[in-house]
Amino acid sequence: MSEPVTQVAAVEVRGVDKVFETRSGNVQALEPIDLTVAAGEFVSLIGPSGCGKSTLMRLVADLDEPTAGTVEVFGKTSRRARLDQEYGIAFQQAGLLPWRTVAGNVALPLELHGEASAARASRIAELLDMVGLADFADRYPDQLSGGMQQRVAIARALAERPRLLLMDEPFGALDEMTREKMQTELVRISAETGAAVVFVTHSIPEAVFLSDRVVVMSPRPGRIREIVAMRLGAEAERAERTEELREERVFFDMVTAVREALHGGSPIGTGARGVETR
Amino acid sequence: MRETESARAGRGASAASVSRPGSRYGPGGPTRPARRGGRRLATWLWGLAGIVAIALIWEVYKLLGPADGVVIGDARVLPRTTDLAMPHVWDMIARLGEPVTRSASAQPLWLVIVLAALSTLGIAAVGWLVGLVVGVGLALVMQRWRIAEWGLLPWIVLSQTVPLIAFAPVVKSWGSRVEIGAFEWQDWMSVALIASYLAFFPIAIGALKGLQSPDVIHEELMRSYAAGYWQTLVKLRFPAAVPYLLPALRLGAANAVVGAVVAEVSTGLQGGIGRILIQFAGQASGDPAKAWGPIFGAVVLGLVAAGSVALLGVILGNYRRTEEAS
Ligand SMILES: Nc1ncnc2c1ncn2[C@@H]1O[C@H](COP(=O)(O)OP(=O)(O)OP(=O)(O)O)[C@@H](O)[C@H]1O
Ligand SMILES: [Mg+2]
Numbered sequence: 001m002s003e004p005v006t007q008v009a010a011v012e013v014r015g016v017d018k019v020f021e022t023r024s025g026n027v028q029a030l031e032p033i034d035l036t037v038a039a040g041e042f043v044s045l046i047g048p049s050g051c052g053k054s055t056l057m058r059l060v061a062d063l064d065e066p067t068a069g070t071v072e073v074f075g076k077t078s079r080r081a082r083l084d085q086e087y088g089i090a091f092q093q094a095g096l097l098p099w100r101t102v103a104g105n106v107a108l109p110l111e112l113h114g115e116a117s118a119a120r121a122s123r124i125a126e127l128l129d130m131v132g133l134a135d136f137a138d139r140y141p142d143q144l145s146g147g148m149q150q151r152v153a154i155a156r157a158l159a160e161r162p163r164l165l166l167m168d169e170p171f172g173a174l175d176e177m178t179r180e181k182m183q184t185e186l187v188r189i190s191a192e193t194g195a196a197v198v199f200v201t202h203s204i205p206e207a208v209f210l211s212d213r214v215v216v217m218s219p220r221p222g223r224i225r226e227i228v229a230m231r232l233g234a235e236a237e238r239a240e241r242t243e244e245l246r247e248e249r250v251f252f253d254m255v256t257a258v259r260e261a262l263h264g265g266s267p268i269g270t271g272a273r274g275v276e277t278r
Numbered sequence: 279m280r281e282t283e284s285a286r287a288g289r290g291a292s293a294a295s296v297s298r299p300g301s302r303y304g305p306g307g308p309t310r311p312a313r314r315g316g317r318r319l320a321t322w323l324w325g326l327a328g329i330v331a332i333a334l335i336w337e338v339y340k341l342l343g344p345a346d347g348v349v350i351g352d353a354r355v356l357p358r359t360t361d362l363a364m365p366h367v368w369d370m371i372a373r374l375g376e377p378v379t380r381s382a383s384a385q386p387l388w389l390v391i392v393l394a395a396l397s398t399l400g401i402a403a404v405g406w407l408v409g410l411v412v413g414v415g416l417a418l419v420m421q422r423w424r425i426a427e428w429g430l431l432p433w434i435v436l437s438q439t440v441p442l443i444a445f446a447p448v449v450k451s452w453g454s455r456v457e458i459g460a461f462e463w464q465d466w467m468s469v470a471l472i473a474s475y476l477a478f479f480p481i482a483i484g485a486l487k488g489l490q491s492p493d494v495i496h497e498e499l500m501r502s503y504a505a506g507y508w509q510t511l512v513k514l515r516f517p518a519a520v521p522y523l524l525p526a527l528r529l530g531a532a533n534a535v536v537g538a539v540v541a542e543v544s545t546g547l548q549g550g551i552g553r554i555l556i557q558f559a560g561q562a563s564g565d566p567a568k569a570w571g572p573i574f575g576a577v578v579l580g581l582v583a584a585g586s587v588a589l590l591g592v593i594l595g596n597y598r599r600t601e602e603a604s
Contacts, residue, residue: 083504095495098599112503
């Protein structure tokens with residue numbers, strides 16, 4: 001980010017806080033938060049349950065409005081960005097429409113935005129190939145496993161080639177094996193598309209494996225405790241984050257660094273500090 | 279069952295290290311159609327068995343029951359078993375094939391009944407369509423504006439407590455005063471209006487429930503696509519409403535038929551099954567089996583009406599899927 005600013009940041013969050021007004025009183029979900037996600041960068045949000053990760057993501061997606069502060073996506077207001085379809089979003093549940101086939105679900109955003117049907121068909125084929133579901137185009141969601149449903153949802157989020165992907169615990173409901181496979185696929189996909197990703201997760205290894213930077217949040221009211229840069233991402237290409245990485249020492253160093261930030265809240269700077277892995 | 283892995287073969291090394299989780303159904307597909315076919319056959323057989331059982335009970339009671347029926351205190355709880363009160367099943371069926379009257383040019387009874395039933399069906403169908411438009415229209419308004427739901431729903435419920443059938447003659451006389459240009463109110467329109475009055479209620483309630491049924495996650499998805507009200511309606515709300523609408527439409531169809539028959543009776547409209555129901559009942563002392571013809575006709579009419587809607591359900595089968603495997 002030291003080079004001349006030719007690209008606008010994918011996400012620019014400035015002094016955002018969020019108070020929910022409920023019948024039993026106000027809930028301060030977020031304390032003023034500042035966060036910048038560069039174009040093409042992969043950033044994970046991690047923190048204990050209820051610390052406001054989903055809330056922050058929903059503010060970026062303009063599904064909720066901040067109580068104070070501003071959210072910009074590619075230099076636009078979040079509302080403008082939503083209307084311009086600057087982001088694709090995937091939730092914890094796949095959220096597929098049960099009456100549409102796999103292909104029909106992926107087609108939904110394209111249909112809504114008036115893409116011609118020939119272009120649509122070829123785009124759908126391309127997307128299903130990307131998530132490895134080419135043989136399942138005509139299946140219905142109730143005929144798919146949870147992991148397959150989630151991949152359809154990811155294909156749908158990618159349908160319009162967004163420059164920003166928002167993902168809220170997309171692999172939360174999957175078993176460990178499927179989850180690791182999906183992570184590898186996501187690394188591949190995000191490298192192929194060059195999209196920036198904001199990724200909410202509860203899993204430290206997942207965050208470490210996927211991210212350029214991990215944002216560690218603290219609970220009630222949610223604020224950013226620490227931003228841990230993953231040295232893995234600095235020089236290495238994302239596509240090189242293959243299965244072998246999970247067994248390398250540097251990976252465990254990163255995991256330890258994030259875990260300490262999460263539990264200890266130590267005020268020391270970012271990055272791994274040569275702690276013993278155990 | 280394992281799925282074919284061929285699609286992956288052409289892709290790069292990083293992709294090849296990824297394999298898909300197993301699917302419940304391989305390319306061979308589920309065995310659903312065969313099972314469904316068997317179930318449909320069973321449904322028909324049970325229906326047939328029910329009819330046979332009713333005919334049997336009828337004949338057995340007629341054979342064994344006392345001629346004067348079963349009377350407890352002053353109330354007759356079971357009917358007389360005379361041929362006048364309970365004609366034999368075969369007599370009733372045979373009567374359908376005979377001419378309506380003794381005149382040489384008379385049509386057979388079954389044909390008269392079918393023609394009358396078709397006339398009633400047409401009127402009921404018009405009533406049903408009006409009920410559909412009004413019901414779905416009200417549901418749309420109530421779904422769009424919360425205040426409309428609070429304001430309208432109690433009135434819609436209240437509307438069904440008004441015994442409109444009792445007012446049928448009044449509706450008819452109001453209608454006869456309507457005359458707009460070349461348009462002139464016909465008597466059958468009063469009957470259709472009453473049918474629609476009974477039909478719209480379940481449709482409005484079912485449609486409202488259905489339109490409100492989409493999950494928050496789907497609504498937010500549409501919002502993230504910047505989809506407007508109409509797009510959300512067409513792509514999300516209507517499809518999601520189908521499982522709620524189908525039973526409502528079937529109930530509406532049955533209501534429309536009942537409404538039409540009863541309204542024919544009370545407005546005295548010619549040509550429909552309600553009219554011959556009354557007419558033949560009046561001749562029952564001389565020709566007891568004949569009076570049962572229109573009753574069978576009305577029953578079949580209700581089944582046909584509800585069955586047509588069920589056909590709609592078969593066409594819209596995919597809209598009754600759920601997200602999870604059941
Ligand atoms: N619509 C709402 N109304 C009131 N309070 C809310 C609402 N949404 C979230 N909150 C509150 O805001 C806080 C943050 O919620 P949020 O869903 O962002 O947490 P999270 O970090 O995503 O948690 P998890 O990891 O469990 O998903 C919680 O205390 C929650 O109770
Ligand atoms: Mg959450």
